[in-house]
Amino acid sequence: MRKREEFSFDFTEEKKQSKKGFWGFVYEWVDSLMFSIMIILVVFTFFVRLVGVNQDSMNPTLQDGDWLAVQSINTTIERGDIVIITQPNSLGKPLVKRVIAKGGDTLDIDFFDHKVIVNGEVLDEPYIAEPTALMGNMIYPLTVPEGKVFVMGDNRNHSSDSREKYIGFIDEDYILGVAKFRLLPVSSFGGVK
Numbered sequence: 001m002r003k004r005e006e007f008s009f010d011f012t013e014e015k016k017q018s019k020k021g022f023w024g025f026v027y028e029w030v031d032s033l034m035f036s037i038m039i040i041l042v043v044f045t046f047f048v049r050l051v052g053v054n055q056d057s058m059n060p061t062l063q064d065g066d067w068l069a070v071q072s073i074n075t076t077i078e079r080g081d082i083v084i085i086t087q088p089n090s091l092g093k094p095l096v097k098r099v100i101a102k103g104g105d106t107l108d109i110d111f112f113d114h115k116v117i118v119n120g121e122v123l124d125e126p127y128i129a130e131p132t133a134l135m136g137n138m139i140y141p142l143t144v145p146e147g148k149v150f151v152m153g154d155n156r157n158h159s160s161d162s163r164e165k166y167i168g169f170i171d172e173d174y175i176l177g178v179a180k181f182r183l184l185p186v187s188s189f190g191g192v193k
Helices: 002-046
Strands: 048-052 067-071 082-085 095-102 106-110 115-118 148-152 175-184
Touching: 048 175, 082 148, 095 106, 095 115
Parallel strands: none
Antiparallel strands: 048 067, 067 175, 082 095, 082 175, 095 148, 106 115
């Protein structure tokens, strides 16, 4: 009879230890999950943003439906960067465009020879869909004001961009960030050039 009580007592202790182990495991798992979520929120709030492309103006480089990781702080904007623009415009939506010229640059576009010329040098643009023929209503040559950029889509003849006065020069304060990686579709995952 005594052995039976000891066995019963040991079984109850094992049950208590098992419950304590289970809740300890649950607590550690939830704690780890919450910490991971906080880290992700900090990263995506302060360092990287996710932006969806919902236009065809950047074909063939970017497609409608692509998702991009955008570096949003400590970013120096360079010619050739693909940027996300939040400057208010008549389209009523953020724009995804390529920086062609920066503040102080002189820009000319020869629509007959289809050349874009920045500071006297013809740009090598292997990323465009077709030669630049859509003129817009800006007058060339022009000088980009300091603190602003001139942007165009890679799908030059099907892009609303700085060639149109209603979009015009983009204030650098309205640039959300520079596109660094394409996340989706998975088949196109990788850096954005």
